[in-house]
Amino acid sequence: MLKDFEIFLKENLPSVESFHPDFNNALGEMLDAGGKRFRPLLLLSVVNSSSPLLVKNAMHIALALEMLHTYSLIHDDLPAMDNAELRRGHPTLHVSYDEVTAILVGDALNTHAFYMIANAPLSDEVKVRLISVLARDGGISGMIIGQAIDCKFEDKKITLDELKFLHVNKTAKLIAASLLMGAIIAGLSREEEKSIYEFGLKLGLLFQVQDDIIDATLTSDEAGKPTGNDGHKNSFVNLLGVEGANKEKSRLLTELEDETKKLDTNLAKTLQKIISDYFKG
Incomplete structure (x- = not known):
């Protein structure tokens, strides 16, 4: 599926007609630079396990999700935030171009994500729900407040509960939304949606x-992005140490194995494989 997604992404990179010399290159550059594609994979895996005939239609939503995620990375890397020079093994946009271009490309990918959903080949009812979920968990009730807390509390120690609140919002909710959006496309029941979203929150923390x-x-070089830069951040390693963070990882893996028992058998097998491939290697 990810091979098909990469083809779909390259065929649908955003562009705009203008006389700007390099805006279109910048607009598609970070999307096309690769990455784990973890969130599209989750969404497409849910659809494929329950309604495989809808996978092609769901590609539009998977790309919208990747656009919104990529916008967040571009803005996260800006000098005002992490001031990172490398992302996905590629120079960040404010380095390759300038800060204004990076800000505007991030803005463009954010808004274009919702344009993609609005024009996807799915029912209006489904699209409204998808837009609502992505706006909620990618917005002020999720990623934005998480990022705001992350930046505000640099060099200030917070509690473990506060750290989890930060990362549930900054990271986990968009991952949970990826699964939930797949469930909405596939037409799963509200009870199944609830179970898969709760699974996603724990997966996001992991x-x-x-x-x-x-x-x-x-x-x-090994990570494909700057490392050793979390000294000012509230991270699980900074709060618990590497050993403590590994124990937290093991605890979450155990909880996720229990959570899969609440899911459909086909979906459970799919998610167990993703967990094995991404977190047990």
């Missing part, structure tokens, strides 16, 4: 814990 461990233990 994703963040592993990312913190990577930052503390891998080189920038």
